[in-house]
Amino acid sequence: MSPQNKTHAELADKFNRDVERVNWHDQTLWFVREKRDKAAHKIAEWEQLREAASQIKNNVLSNLHDYLVEFEQNALRNGIHVHWASNAQEHNEIVHSIIKKHNVAHLVKSKSMLTEECGLNEYLHQQGVEVVDTDLGERIIQLANEPPSHIVMPCIHWKKEEIGELFHQHLGTPKGNADPQFLTAAARAHLREHFLTSRVALTGVNFGIAETGEFIVCTNEGNADLGVQLADVHIACMGIEKIIPKRNHLSVFLRLLARSATGQPITTYSSHFQKPREGQEMHIVLVDNGRSERLASDDFRNALKCIRCGACFNTCPVYRRSGGHSYHTAVAGPIGSILAPSFDMKKNADLPFASTLCGSCTNVCPVKIDIHDQLYKWRQVLVKNGHTTASKKVEMNVMSQVLSHPMIYKFSGSVGRWVMRTLPFMVNNKFNPWYKQREMPEASTTSFNSWYQNNRKA
Amino acid sequence: MNIGLFIPCYIDQLYPQVGIATLQILERLGLSVTYPTNQTCCGQPMANSGFEHLTKDTSHNFVTNFSDFDYIVCPSGSCTLHIKDHLHDDANPDKAISIRKKTVELTEFLTDIIKVKNLDVHFPHKVGLHQSCHGLRGLGLAQMSELIAPPFSKPENLLSMVKRLELIDLERKDECCGFGGTFCVFEEAVSVKMGQDRVADHTVHGAEYITGVDMSCLMHLDGILRRQKSNVKVIHIAEILNSVTK
Numbered sequence A: 001m002s003p004q005n006k007t008h009a010e011l012a013d014k015f016n017r018d019v020e021r022v023n024w025h026d027q028t029l030w031f032v033r034e035k036r037d038k039a040a041h042k043i044a045e046w047e048q049l050r051e052a053a054s055q056i057k058n059n060v061l062s063n064l065h066d067y068l069v070e071f072e073q074n075a076l077r078n079g080i081h082v083h084w085a086s087n088a089q090e091h092n093e094i095v096h097s098i099i100k101k102h103n104v105a106h107l108v109k110s111k112s113m114l115t116e117e118c119g120l121n122e123y124l125h126q127q128g129v130e131v132v133d134t135d136l137g138e139r140i141i142q143l144a145n146e147p148p149s150h151i152v153m154p155c156i157h158w159k160k161e162e163i164g165e166l167f168h169q170h171l172g173t174p175k176g177n178a179d180p181q182f183l184t185a186a187a188r189a190h191l192r193e194h195f196l197t198s199r200v201a202l203t204g205v206n207f208g209i210a211e212t213g214e215f216i217v218c219t220n221e222g223n224a225d226l227g228v229q230l231a232d233v234h235i236a237c238m239g240i241e242k243i244i245p246k247r248n249h250l251s252v253f254l255r256l257l258a259r260s261a262t263g264q265p266i267t268t269y270s271s272h273f274q275k276p277r278e279g280q281e282m283h284i285v286l287v288d289n290g291r292s293e294r295l296a297s298d299d300f301r302n303a304l305k306c307i308r309c310g311a312c313f314n315t316c317p318v319y320r321r322s323g324g325h326s327y328h329t330a331v332a333g334p335i336g337s338i339l340a341p342s343f344d345m346k347k348n349a350d351l352p353f354a355s356t357l358c359g360s361c362t363n364v365c366p367v368k369i370d371i372h373d374q375l376y377k378w379r380q381v382l383v384k385n386g387h388t389t390a391s392k393k394v395e396m397n398v399m400s401q402v403l404s405h406p407m408i409y410k411f412s413g414s415v416g417r418w419v420m421r422t423l424p425f426m427v428n429n430k431f432n433p434w435y436k437q438r439e440m441p442e443a444s445t446t447s448f449n450s451w452y453q454n455n456r457k458a
Numbered sequence B: 001m002n003i004g005l006f007i008p009c010y011i012d013q014l015y016p017q018v019g020i021a022t023l024q025i026l027e028r029l030g031l032s033v034t035y036p037t038n039q040t041c042c043g044q045p046m047a048n049s050g051f052e053h054l055t056k057d058t059s060h061n062f063v064t065n066f067s068d069f070d071y072i073v074c075p076s077g078s079c080t081l082h083i084k085d086h087l088h089d090d091a092n093p094d095k096a097i098s099i100r101k102k103t104v105e106l107t108e109f110l111t112d113i114i115k116v117k118n119l120d121v122h123f124p125h126k127v128g129l130h131q132s133c134h135g136l137r138g139l140g141l142a143q144m145s146e147l148i149a150p151p152f153s154k155p156e157n158l159l160s161m162v163k164r165l166e167l168i169d170l171e172r173k174d175e176c177c178g179f180g181g182t183f184c185v186f187e188e189a190v191s192v193k194m195g196q197d198r199v200a201d202h203t204v205h206g207a208e209y210i211t212g213v214d215m216s217c218l219m220h221l222d223g224i225l226r227r228q229k230s231n232v233k234v235i236h237i238a239e240i241l242n243s244v245t246k
């Protein structure tokens, strides 16, 4: 549950009170899904690409240890400092120690969901270091003091008029100006200042290549490159699952990533970092933070294949109508719902239930993660670990009793359509959530069973 | 060919006409159909809520009732999928596996096993097809919009054989309706919004009826339609395919 102890259902209920906003949010994201469809349809071998990507990632997960060692050796040979962090705390401390060594009080950062997962900004803030997010979307939510609501489009829940108002307050743009081009230019001018004065730049990593020890950062705004090229120190934070074996394999992923994410053929910048330039210092922090534990689980390992394209968000009919913040985790949406319970089962026990198991996510996913099957499996794990309510337990036990005994089933049917009483959503009163906005099914006078016995049985 | 008729619990209890239509369609094809009267349910309502461990006895009862047929035909994509993916019976593991393979959803059965080429039925109305997710993405009754692959649709193909039926186009042809089993009450707000949006897509395009292979989704959409006092009705695809020309 969220800091305010609210479940996804409660937060989604609140989100749905503003119908116009829900419609806008739904349509904005559906538009991105349609762009993805158009881009994918232009690639005749799309499904083969997905299969190839999935198999490369399966191979990586089966040989992760070897690829990581290979990656480290090559990176060291290239003159990169390599650090290993077993959890979020260690990751934050490592980053801080590098910053401290260089004695700086601020740094520029380019999109990294991993640092979001580790709570880096907050940690550094406590240590007196100011982090400036340089992706436009990230900067917007940073100014608004909010977590991202989407892994690719972190401020997708903000309307342009609201961004105009936010910039008016923080950057002094004229009140009422919501022209996207004007606002982008204003943000750029404001960020330039930070780029020019930051000696340390931090980026995430989209892919690390074992055979060369290089890493690739994909962005649309070029801000990662600008930050890194101007700074003396480049820190790259990377989850250990981001490894791919060979440079050759990159083409498969680059063709899938941007098309799945936004419908673009490729991200505007796909920057390769292999060795520090003259006089520059380059660090890679390799982070586990629960990943090797997940690797050991047959049911949930597959989620480590994720390339963070966000396609499962855009396609998810529940996400589109509940907004990213209702998931109360750094990574929202379908993939967030299968990642979050392993970090904190109690806090995130509601998330695997925030789905109809429609399966759209699984089939849109460029690396074929069985997201909806994992949601189903998480439900079983959560209930077995006691993360359910007493009333649900009772309901389910009653249901099990009725359904496993044909005689009870038929008897309770004959005395008033047992489903109306047994299925939890069938109670006809004003406390029943079904009835709030829906009529009840009309009770039938007979069951099929008794019709059959009267009309067919000799 | 010996057919066992599997009528899901909520159809048995709330929509017997759907069971009757299914039976009559199969009988008109000259098939020998038996409805085992001690059947109850596939166990899905419990399993999808995280209580798969409570479905043991229900599953055992299912296996006891259905092990003697060549095919088990069911007018629900969702319940069929649950049997195919999850049926276990510790007492008869082999029988359970064989039942998984032999259980077929109605439109799939008519298309792939019987290979129906024409139907002497008519339904002079504008109809919208709601593609229930478990039938669509789980059983592959039609091509889903997520995949880059050639289109096909078993339910649509059958509906195209119905005289004077006009199938309408939809804006989002395979978005989920938001029923989702207990999702419909635990996530009431989102569930209802999803249902309202589906209903709007059909009504804007002039549907008189919304049909589909799963009565559970249709029950949810019907609840919304009736609350809106709409004239649009839901009807299970078996009922349309059973509209014999008089």
Ligand code: SF4
Pocket: A260, A305, A306, A307, A308, A309, A310, A311, A312, A313, A335, A361, A364, A365, A366, A367, A368, A369, A371
């Ligand atoms: S789970 Fe798949 S679709 Fe979702 S973000 Fe990851 S790679 Fe993209």
